[in-house]
Amino acid sequence: MTSRSFLRLVLAGAVASGAVVLAAVPAGAASPGKAKAPLTVPVRLLALNDFHGNLEPPTGSSGRMVDENGNTVDAGGAAYIATHMKALTDKNTIAVAQGDLIGASPLLSAAYHDEPSVEFLGKLGLKVAAVGNHEFDEGYTELRRIMKGGCHPVDGCSPAGKWKGATFDYVGANVLFKNPNERTDALASLGAQQAQAKKLMADWGVPALPPVSVKWVNGVPIGFIGLVTQTTPNIVTAEGIKNLKFIDEVKAANVASKILKLVGVKAQVVLMHEGDQVNAGQSPDACSAVAGAGARIATQVDPEIDVVLSGHSHQAYLCKIKDPAGNDRLYSQGGSFGRVITQVDLKVNLKNLDIDRSSVVADNHVVTRTVDPDSDINTFVQTWRDRVAPVANKTIGSITAELSNTATPSGESPLGDVIADAQLAATRTGGNAQIALMNPGGVRTLLSYPSSPAGEGDGVVTYGEAFAVQPFNNLMQVVTLTGAQLKTVLEQQFTGGPNNQPFTKILQPSANFTYTYSTGAPWGSKVSDMKIDGVPVTDAQTIRVAANNFLVGGGDAFAAFTQGTDLWSGPLDIDAFVAYLGTNSPIAPPATNRITVTS
Ligand SMILES: [Zn+2]
Numbered sequence: 001m002t003s004r005s006f007l008r009l010v011l012a013g014a015v016a017s018g019a020v021v022l023a024a025v026p027a028g029a030a031s032p033g034k035a036k037a038p039l040t041v042p043v044r045l046l047a048l049n050d051f052h053g054n055l056e057p058p059t060g061s062s063g064r065m066v067d068e069n070g071n072t073v074d075a076g077g078a079a080y081i082a083t084h085m086k087a088l089t090d091k092n093t094i095a096v097a098q099g100d101l102i103g104a105s106p107l108l109s110a111a112y113h114d115e116p117s118v119e120f121l122g123k124l125g126l127k128v129a130a131v132g133n134h135e136f137d138e139g140y141t142e143l144r145r146i147m148k149g150g151c152h153p154v155d156g157c158s159p160a161g162k163w164k165g166a167t168f169d170y171v172g173a174n175v176l177f178k179n180p181n182e183r184t185d186a187l188a189s190l191g192a193q194q195a196q197a198k199k200l201m202a203d204w205g206v207p208a209l210p211p212v213s214v215k216w217v218n219g220v221p222i223g224f225i226g227l228v229t230q231t232t233p234n235i236v237t238a239e240g241i242k243n244l245k246f247i248d249e250v251k252a253a254n255v256a257s258k259i260l261k262l263v264g265v266k267a268q269v270v271l272m273h274e275g276d277q278v279n280a281g282q283s284p285d286a287c288s289a290v291a292g293a294g295a296r297i298a299t300q301v302d303p304e305i306d307v308v309l310s311g312h313s314h315q316a317y318l319c320k321i322k323d324p325a326g327n328d329r330l331y332s333q334g335g336s337f338g339r340v341i342t343q344v345d346l347k348v349n350l351k352n353l354d355i356d357r358s359s360v361v362a363d364n365h366v367v368t369r370t371v372d373p374d375s376d377i378n379t380f381v382q383t384w385r386d387r388v389a390p391v392a393n394k395t396i397g398s399i400t401a402e403l404s405n406t407a408t409p410s411g412e413s414p415l416g417d418v419i420a421d422a423q424l425a426a427t428r429t430g431g432n433a434q435i436a437l438m439n440p441g442g443v444r445t446l447l448s449y450p451s452s453p454a455g456e457g458d459g460v461v462t463y464g465e466a467f468a469v470q471p472f473n474n475l476m477q478v479v480t481l482t483g484a485q486l487k488t489v490l491e492q493q494f495t496g497g498p499n500n501q502p503f504t505k506i507l508q509p510s511a512n513f514t515y516t517y518s519t520g521a522p523w524g525s526k527v528s529d530m531k532i533d534g535v536p537v538t539d540a541q542t543i544r545v546a547a548n549n550f551l552v553g554g555g556d557a558f559a560a561f562t563q564g565t566d567l568w569s570g571p572l573d574i575d576a577f578v579a580y581l582g583t584n585s586p587i588a589p590p591a592t593n594r595i596t597v598t599s
Contacts, residue, residue, distance in 0.1 A: 138473070411597075
């Protein structure tokens with residue numbers, strides 16, 4: 001919508017719905033003696049979250065879902081999503097999403113900076129999406145390119161030609177520029193109300209993204225507020241978001257809600273990339289979510305907000321929570337990887353243009369593969385499969401047995417250890433690295449044996465399989481840490497501490513680095529007996545430590561990494577892994593004995 005027409009449309013819509021009321025209820029139409037029900041119009045929301053570029057049906061546990069009957073079924077895949085969406089879509093429908101639609105994607109999408117996935121979501125009819133943390137994986141500038149169009153500054157245009165930009169709106173109300181003088185067009189869609197909206201936002205910053213989007217359905221405006229987890233700076237690469245701040249979600253949502261009210265939009269839906277955990281194996285329609293960061297926001301945001309659709313935790317749930325005014329409010333999520341579509345049916349009162357809370361009904365639909373896949377989307381995905389096939393199917397090495405990414409009791413995994421070894425090998429020359437440390441969350445999947453879906457049992461590893469393990473295109477870097485700083489990095493692995501590490505995250509060490517940690521010792525004194533090539537590490541000595549740029553930037557709450565000096569940047573992590581597989585194949589699973597655990 002052009003900026004100028006916005007308010008006019010809002011007002012015109014209100015008038016038009018008034019006209020509908022008059023037209024639909026001619027004098028005397030209501031039966032005498034019966035109370036007149038308030039006139040409402042139906043609206044249906046269909047929501048996706050955490051798609052992560054899964055155009056092809058995801059495999060393994062990522063492609064299975066527990067359904068309403070407690071059965072585990074195959075789920076997901078773009079062509080199946082399209083079939084289910086078509087079946088669920090009626091004339092009252094708006095398709096929406098809650099972020100992480102792109103980033104950490106399979107090669108098919110990632111090789112083209114996720115343009116194929118964003119195009120698919122447009123074909124699906126998506127109208128508005130919150131940004132997730134992974135939308136920032138390649139930085140804010142790249143996100144703007146995905147939104148607006150243009151070819152990639154380094155890799156150029158994809159085989160499909162010049163990127164036209166997303167056909168849906170990305171929104172993120174709590175993403176602000178650090179610099180208050182930054183120019184922004186994020187409020188452009190508010191037209192005549194821009195100045196007032198700016199005033200509302202003045203005391204907290206300049207929006208880096210449109211905070212809200214208004215979509216019309218059935219003659220009524222629905223306002224969508226985008227939110228992304230305020231922990232985003234801890235989980236994405238610092239360089240790409242260095243000009244941004246991610247503020248408290250509740251505070252941002254409440255200002256965005258006021259902006260919507262300012263332009264007459266009272267039917268308000270939060271699309272939030274933050275969520276909670278559920279009990280394993282539960283129905284996608286059950287709640288019993290462990291109340292965490294998502295529930296905090298869902299319960300605390302302004303009572304004017306009617307529905308909170310969430311994401312980020314990759315769980316499926318439908319919860320009814322109380323808003324600050326004591327009214328019921330839907331709080332839901334639809335799993336991940338396109339395995340679940342959340343359907344929300346609601347009614348908007350034509351008199352006050354607000355959502356009738358008692359009318360809200362939600363249902364999580366599992367995207368089963370027992371339906372016919374949509375043929376147009378099938379063709380679309382096949383086109384990209386053909387384009388990427390020469391890259392994906394190239395053999396790069398082999399393994400003698402499965403390399404698992406599941407943590408052993410020490411916190412190491414065989415594949416994590418191999419990746420650390422690969423990273424050290426790639427950074428010794430040039431970066432003078434002495435050890436390498438790899439974040440476990442960055443080892444995205446295992447290398448199975450037989451390693452190809454065809455199952456020939458030869459342990460062949462293709463580029464596509466290696467990429468699935470290391471999909472972030474992080475840079476390998478090396479910094480100098482003192483022995484004392486390295487110890488602090490390792491202390492920061494454990495939950496708690498000054499950085500408030502949310503989970504224990506044991507970094508995967510290269511083979512030549514060993515140490516001991518005590519599970520029972522207090523935070524700050526857990527780590528001891530650090531050795532490099534068998535030689536004890538002293539507090540004062542300096543060590544060249546290799547890690548990806550996410551960790552070196554302080555990612556995953558490893559703040560001590562940012563004290564590193566003499567930064568050197570080397571190859572991409574995927575290139576380091578591919579090179580190592582090429583030189584050292586066949587690779588056998590290493591013993592995970594680099595870390596010793598005591599009580
Ligand atoms: Zn996320």
